[in-house]
Amino acid sequence: MTGAHRRLAPGRLVIASHNEGKVREIRALLAPFGIEPVSAASLDLPEPEETGTTFAANAELKARASADLSGLPALADDSGLCVEALGGDPGIFSARWAGESKDFGVAMQLVEDALGKAGPETGRDAHFVCALSLCWPDGHIETFEGRSDGTLVWPPRGQQGFGYDPMFLPNGHKQTFGEMDPDAKHAMSHRAKAFAKLVAAVF
Ligand SMILES: O=P(O)(O)OP(=O)(O)OP(=O)(O)OC[C@H]1O[C@@H](n2cnc3c(O)ncnc32)[C@H](O)[C@@H]1O
């Protein structure tokens, strides 16, 4: 982003996400900062169409939509799993690979099948990206990104986290994000890294 940072005043903040897993993680990350989080679902805010071509563009359009409609600052997250052998797919389409029923068992199987087609020589490296955008009701917006690098395991392991977590083994660790205690994921995830940048800028 460009320009000066703006401080976020204590008070209500909309978490502009309809993904319960993300909302849970963002609440935990916000807990120490005296902010009163309100979810987009509890305000009945619609889920905007994600027409952006980058994580940052989608995070910005989601944050802006919620800030406009609620009159409160809004924090949105756009994130996804990028697989090197698949040219970065599913990337910004990570949610869409799970289909209408949001079944990540299906989405992980699609990733595994695509990796099988790509062949063993291409490797199993992958990374998660998280873009966090904070938009104020007057339209001022700030965006921060974080990334976690790792490899993909099969079969998936663990019941913690959400989405693609059970098949993602972060570099230097023995447990997948699906097996890790939530606090351990928060200490190192793509979301936590983006959040640390946001904290440094606006709190
Ligand atoms: O747009 P919102 O309402 O926030 O919810 P969403 O689920 O549609 O979220 P995205 O558009 O950002 O899609 C990203 C998908 O990538 C996956 N994903 C993102 N972060 C993840 C994480 O930390 N662990 C596992 N999967 C993750 C997850 O399945 C998401 O559905």
Ligand SMILES: [Mg+2]
């Ligand atoms: Mg989405």
